[in-house]
Amino acid sequence: MLENRIKYRHLQCFLEVARQGSVGRAADVLALTQPAVSKKLKELEEMLDVRLMERSKKGVELTQFGEVFLRYAGASVAALREGTNSIAQAQQRGQTQLTIGVLPTVATSVLPRAVQRFRQGGVDATLKLVSGPNKLLLSQLRVGELDLVVGRLAEPELMSGLSFQHLYSERVAFVVRPGHPLLRSRPLDLKDISAYTVLYPPKDSIIAASVERFLLAQGIGALPDRIETISDAFGKEYIRQTDAVWIISRGVVAREIATGEFTELALDTKETLGQVGLTTRADTLPSPALQLFMNAVRDSSGSADRTANHSISKTV
Structure with a gap:
């Protein structure tokens, strides 16, 4: 045969x-x-x-x-991996490893609380958190190298063989350092960002398409001075030190906005709303340990839902 x-x-x-x-x-x-x-x-x-x-x-x-x-x-290899992993786990007397793909939008806003909740439940499991471009994480999920991806819903063509469970919706934010010259503009004209360096999502990032559509709708084409990056560590430090404008999922910088370390430009970005949730393989059922972790993420997403689309505070 x-x-x-x-x-x-x-x-x-x-x-x-x-x-x-x-x-x-x-x-x-x-x-x-x-x-x-x-x-x-x-x-x-x-x-x-x-x-x-x-x-x-x-x-x-x-x-x-x-x-x-x-x-x-992909499903066949994933099933084989699960079979061999189950044998290895049985030999290790119940020790389980969960490998979770994490996108920046939830890395600081949801995952720390979710991991705490999960570990407080006493589950005998080791967590391995993996970050990277969404396309790469989904390909690893499809072949069983990851058990779950937590983040924004991908484009339809990337979701073949995968299942998505919605947690909350999140919009894109334009953030700057406190005291930035743009904060003195009343009303703010979005085209004014062209005078500054703009940290911009790369083409393979999950928010790139919605950001591009939003800017085109506002009459903004190619930005003359932009840096494409998916590094939230670089973005946060660069914003602290310069007059750059950062276009980023609000969840990545929600804490800094709340504490006043960063300021969100007063722009209506509801058109960039995207779904954040849990992506798993459609052809397999979550293990008990993975189901418990997913429940912990759901329980921890409530405050993220409240901050993801919080009304923009008045700027001075």
């Missing part, structure tokens, strides 16, 4: 090339040679009798058959 001829290494090579978009990078990750990876892909395509991938100047892209196979290959 066909499925008896397909080996784990075939699926592993296919999934890594799909994730990396490159045979070379996939070979580096897998510690194999490029010819070895290419051979496995060729064998897989011959067994399935379809083209799964096409090479182009941009790298390797999935065909329509590749897109279909990706979902099921």
